[in-house]
Amino acid sequence: MPLVSKLRALCSIARVFVREPRIARAFMQQRRPSLKLLAQLPTILRGLNYSRKWEPPAAGHPSPALSGPPASSAPSNPLKSYFDCHKEGRGIRKWIHYFDIYHRHFRKFVGQNVRILEIGIHSGGSLEMWRDYFGPACRVYGVDKQEECKAYENEYTTVFTGDQADREFWKSFKDKVPAIDIVIDDGGHQPEQQIVTFEEMLPHLSPGGVYLCEDIHGVHRGFSAYSHGLVKSLNDMAGRSGSRVRPSQFQSWIRSIHFYPSVMVLEKAERPEEQFIDARHGTEWQPFPRPRKEGS
Numbered sequence: 001m002p003l004v005s006k007l008r009a010l011c012s013i014a015r016v017f018v019r020e021p022r023i024a025r026a027f028m029q030q031r032r033p034s035l036k037l038l039a040q041l042p043t044i045l046r047g048l049n050y051s052r053k054w055e056p057p058a059a060g061h062p063s064p065a066l067s068g069p070p071a072s073s074a075p076s077n078p079l080k081s082y083f084d085c086h087k088e089g090r091g092i093r094k095w096i097h098y099f100d101i102y103h104r105h106f107r108k109f110v111g112q113n114v115r116i117l118e119i120g121i122h123s124g125g126s127l128e129m130w131r132d133y134f135g136p137a138c139r140v141y142g143v144d145k146q147e148e149c150k151a152y153e154n155e156y157t158t159v160f161t162g163d164q165a166d167r168e169f170w171k172s173f174k175d176k177v178p179a180i181d182i183v184i185d186d187g188g189h190q191p192e193q194q195i196v197t198f199e200e201m202l203p204h205l206s207p208g209g210v211y212l213c214e215d216i217h218g219v220h221r222g223f224s225a226y227s228h229g230l231v232k233s234l235n236d237m238a239g240r241s242g243s244r245v246r247p248s249q250f251q252s253w254i255r256s257i258h259f260y261p262s263v264m265v266l267e268k269a270e271r272p273e274e275q276f277i278d279a280r281h282g283t284e285w286q287p288f289p290r291p292r293k294e295g296s
Helices: 003-019 021-028 041-053 079-083 096-107 125-134 147-152 167-177 191-203 222-235 249-254
Strands: 115-119 138-144 158-163 179-187 207-212 254-260 263-268
Touching: 079 096, 079 125, 096 125, 096 147, 096 179, 096 263, 115 125, 125 138, 138 147, 158 167, 167 191, 167 254, 179 191, 191 207, 191 222, 222 249, 222 254, 222 263, 249 254
Parallel strands: 115 138, 115 179, 138 158, 179 207
Antiparallel strands: 207 263, 254 263
16 A cells, blocks of 8 residues: 555544544444554444434335235234233333344244243343243243342243353353353343454354344444444455355354344354355346456
8 A cells, every 4th residue: 555545544543533433432342453444444434424414204105014904904913912912020121122123033933842042031021021922842941140039940941040241151051051042132232242242152053043242332342343344254255266155153053143233143044054155147248348356
């Protein structure tokens, strides 16, 4: 990179530290931030500023989805229906928009012999909700730091008490519990708690399983920055040779990562991907020069 370009890049980074010091500080708190990552700060700020100023376009033709049947005739969400009808008994506290996220990623397990782990069970009402949603074959595991939560145990629910930021706690948990199909982290919500829990439990998640971390809201939340590091790894095509790419172990097993307001969802593949193939079909090709790919 020419000296002038380097100086411009350094000036852009310096402006981020001046204008958005919290973003810069949160970024620098990541493990081993490299110069390449540091150089991305202006682009991160650019996206943040764009999203803050974004407004929907003026009303035009409605999309086909919006011109369909009214919402009242749409299939109901059993989890939302359960929550709406739950007026007494053990407490459940959830952001309302979470229920659509749950149903979208969890409904494939309904009626199956599913093993679900919820971290942060508080008053115990959600443990009963999961059992009702998934059915009698569901096995529920709960984790909370309060010993009083052991009172929620029954023939299909087991509760463990401990610190989710303690790797020794998770080692003990994994020694006692078989592979988990669904992990819901609604625990302490601190970045280190969320990161440790993710790193300890992702390998324990069964093929085809779903990992959901709640309440990651906040522009400067550490787990959001950590999650975007996962996304970078998922998109990494370093060492690409021709039209076939041998994926990393992470790319091979992680099917997708989704972001919603305040929620990250990761889906594990049912079987590992052996290779990524850049396929071409057809016989007529324009002789245009191929554009240089960013990061190649």
